[in-house]
Amino acid sequence: MAVIVERIRRIPKGTVQTYGEIDPAAPRLVGRVLATTHQELPWHRVVRADGSMTQGRASASCSSKRAWRCGATGST
Secondary structure, three states: OHHHHHHHHOOOOOOOEEHHHHOOOOHHHHHHHHHHOOOOOOHHHEEOOOOOOOOOOOOHHHHHHHHHHHHHHOOO
């Protein structure tokens, strides 16, 4: 899991990566790491394979916050 955390941390500002790009062998594990970690990670830079953002267990307000963060970093 440390490798996944490091890969997420290295996503440059203004870009996004899919779960599968972070770990092609275990994209669901990437989601699990993001959902359960207490570390500060740029979670707003991780998207689905089709480019959409996941909502997961988050509320609509969290989804709005994510969209704002993506706009703030230049991500689409």
